[in-house]
Amino acid sequence: MSADIKVDSTLDAKGLSCPLPILKTKKAVEALGKDQVLKVVTTDPGSKNDMASWAKRTGNEILKVEEGGGTFTFFIKKTA
Numbered sequence: 001m002s003a004d005i006k007v008d009s010t011l012d013a014k015g016l017s018c019p020l021p022i023l024k025t026k027k028a029v030e031a032l033g034k035d036q037v038l039k040v041v042t043t044d045p046g047s048k049n050d051m052a053s054w055a056k057r058t059g060n061e062i063l064k065v066e067e068g069g070g071t072f073t074f075f076i077k078k079t080a
Contacts, residue, residue, distance in 0.1 A: 005063055005075050008036035014043045014071065021047045022054050025076065029060060032078045037063065040074045047072055 011028045013021040021042045028038050040051070048065065051074050055062045059080045066073040 005037060007039045007075065008032060010039045010041070012041055013047075014041055016042065017044050018046050018050055022050050025051070025054065025074075026058075029058075029076060029078050034078055034080070036078050038076045038078070040076060042072050042074075043070055045072070047074075051076070 009028060009032060011024055013024050016024070021040065021044055025038070025040050028040070032038060044050075051062060051065075054060075055076065061077040061079050063075040063077050065075075
């Protein structure tokens with residue numbers, strides 16, 4: 001699955017709708033060190049676009065997105 005990505009922290013944002021997954025992601029990424037990876041799991045379909053635009057705006061990198069079983073999983077690398 002994602003054995004190649006070392007996850008430093010996990011955020012469960014299931015059941016939350018916009019803008020909460022992004023707000024919680026922002027806070028969780030701020031707590032990470034540079035080059036650490038946050039795994040975020042959401043159930044909000046809108047989070048796909050939201051995460052992409054947030055990452056672009058903040059300069060953080062989405063390494064991978066997984067979809068399935070009604071969830072969206074993002075692997076976000078803190079680059080700044």
